[in-house]
Amino acid sequence: MRFSDLGIRAKLYLGFGAVVFIMAALLGSSYLNFTSLSQANGWNIHT
Numbered sequence: 001m002r003f004s005d006l007g008i009r010a011k012l013y014l015g016f017g018a019v020v021f022i023m024a025a026l027l028g029s030s031y032l033n034f035t036s037l038s039q040a041n042g043w044n045i046h047t
Helices: 008-046
Strands: none
Touching: none
């Protein structure tokens, strides 16, 4: 089954799912980076 054979509803669901997946990945990455930054800031204040 090719992508061009899918109906408009399936294409919209796939597109929305891709956007949600990308947003979740960016949110997870941001959370990890802010956690790391907060920890580094804590060590800086400690010293």
